[in-house]
Amino acid sequence: MEPLVKQKYETRAAIMKALAHPSRLMMVEELEKGPRCVCELQELVGADMSTVSKHLAVMKNAGLVYDVKQGTTVYYHLKTSCVLDFIACVDRVIEHNVAHQVKIARCCVRSVRHS
Amino acid sequence: MEPLVKQKYETRAAIMKALAHPSRLMMVEELEKGPRCVCELQELVGADMSTVSKHLAVMKNAGLVYDVKQGTTVYYHLKTSCVLDFIACVDRVIEHNVAHQVKIARCCVRSVRHS
DNA sequence: TGACTATTTGGCTATATTACCAAATAAGCA
DNA sequence: TGCTTATTTGGTAATATAGCCAAATAGTCA
Numbered sequence: 001m002e003p004l005v006k007q008k009y010e011t012r013a014a015i016m017k018a019l020a021h022p023s024r025l026m027m028v029e030e031l032e033k034g035p036r037c038v039c040e041l042q043e044l045v046g047a048d049m050s051t052v053s054k055h056l057a058v059m060k061n062a063g064l065v066y067d068v069k070q071g072t073t074v075y076y077h078l079k080t081s082c083v084l085d086f087i088a089c090v091d092r093v094i095e096h097n098v099a100h101q102v103k104i105a106r107c108c109v110r111s112v113r114h115s
Numbered sequence: 116m117e118p119l120v121k122q123k124y125e126t127r128a129a130i131m132k133a134l135a136h137p138s139r140l141m142m143v144e145e146l147e148k149g150p151r152c153v154c155e156l157q158e159l160v161g162a163d164m165s166t167v168s169k170h171l172a173v174m175k176n177a178g179l180v181y182d183v184k185q186g187t188t189v190y191y192h193l194k195t196s197c198v199l200d201f202i203a204c205v206d207r208v209i210e211h212n213v214a215h216q217v218k219i220a221r222c223c224v225r226s227v228r229h230s
Numbered sequence: 231t232g233a234c235t236a237t238t239t240g241g242c243t244a245t246a247t248t249a250c251c252a253a254a255t256a257a258g259c260a
Numbered sequence: 261t262g263c264t265t266a267t268t269t270g271g272t273a274a275t276a277t278a279g280c281c282a283a284a285t286a287g288t289c290a
Contacts, residue, residue, distance in 0.1 A: 001161050009137035015205045016135035021248085022124035025131070038267060046116050051249055053268055058247095063212035072257045072266045080211060082204040089197040090130045096195060097178035136278085153237060163280055168238055170278090187236045187287045 018062030019083060023047060024055050029087070031065065031078040038074055133177030134198060138162060139170050144202070146180065146193040153189055 019025060023045040030036055030044055042052045056076055059065045064083060068075045134140060138160040145151055145159055157167045171191055174180045179198060183190045 006137070009140050011209055012140050012202060012205050013135050013137045015208055016131060016140070017247095020128050020131035020135045022121070022128045025124050025127050039265095047248095048250055049267070050251080050269080054248085057268085063208055063215070069257090069267095072264095074267065080204075080208055082207055086201055086204050087127060089195075089201050090127050092197055093130055093178055093195050094126055100178070132277095138278095162278095164237070165239080165281080166279055172238080173277095184237095184287090187234095189237060 015062045015064070018059050018064055019086070021055065023052070024059060025087065027052075027055065027076075028059070028064070028078060028083055031076060032081055032084055035068070035075040035077045038076070041076070130177045130179070133174050133179055134201070136170065138167070139174060140202065142167075142170065142191075143174070143179070143193060143198055146191060147196055147199055150183070150190040150192045153191070156191070 019028065026045055027036075027041050030041065036044075038049060038053055038056065041056070042049045045052060045055075056065065056067070060067060060076075063079060065076050065078055068077065134143065141160055142151075142156050145156065151159075153164060153168055153171065156171070157164045160167060160170075171180065171182070175182060175191075178194060180191050180193055183192065
């Protein structure tokens with residue numbers, strides 16, 4: 001494995017990781033509606049403000065969001081809305097999984113009935 | 116935050132997490148070309164076979180892949196190829212970030228030249 | 231059955247992530 | 261300047277993740 005190729009996958013993974021947290025996903029979706037300050041996002045996710053700030057730092061570091069200071073408040077903006085297509089794809093995977101679970105469940109019910 | 120809504124984001128994050136690793140991304144891309152056995156994937160990522168097997172278990176658990184046993188070898192298949200659109204989106208974020216870095220770099224060069 | 235191959239599991243250590251609290255910064259205003 | 265508000269940073273403990281080795285499983289074939 002060439003170092004450059006390896007690097008490519010590490011870079012990609014870093015961005016995915018920055019999205020792979022419930023609070024962060026929630027915030028990304030909220031930011032799609034428009035810029036939000038830390039306090040608004042804190043209310044949304046219901047965690048300590050320092051925690052929220054750190055989550056935002058992670059996403060900023062990955063280049064998913066940027067921040068604009070206005071007085072004492074900091075407004076975070078979503079950089080690319082394509083992360084939402086992203087989430088749509090994840091939801092398709094979930095639907096697929098759920099459908100499969102249902103199929104298994106139906107099968108169980110049937111075999112109980114027949115036993 | 117209602118528990119069900121919270122659950123939704125946790126489910127999504129779990130799937131993202133299952134993708135958020137260089138080796139796993141590499142494997143997903145390889146599996147797009149067709150089913151592969153663990154040994155082939157091991158060669159690809161260059162890690163211990165047990166490590167590769169555990170990575171595959173993570174993805175299987177998230178419903179991203181499924182496995183078919185054929186004799187002693189296990190072939191892994193990609194379930195949804197939409198995870199690749201996903202990767203395409205990540206690459207767009209990366210491009211965007213790189214472009215920004217270049218802009219900063221150019222700016223630095225200029226200011227050095229002028230100082 | 232016994233040996234061989236492919237894969238998974240268990241155990242362990244090192245590292246990373248997350249969350250909270252407390253303290254530090256930074257901007258605006260009396 | 262001193263106070264207040266919004267946010268970030270540092271410290272720390274709990275938990276999760278990743279990697280390797282060794283051992284266990286499972287299937288094939290002689």
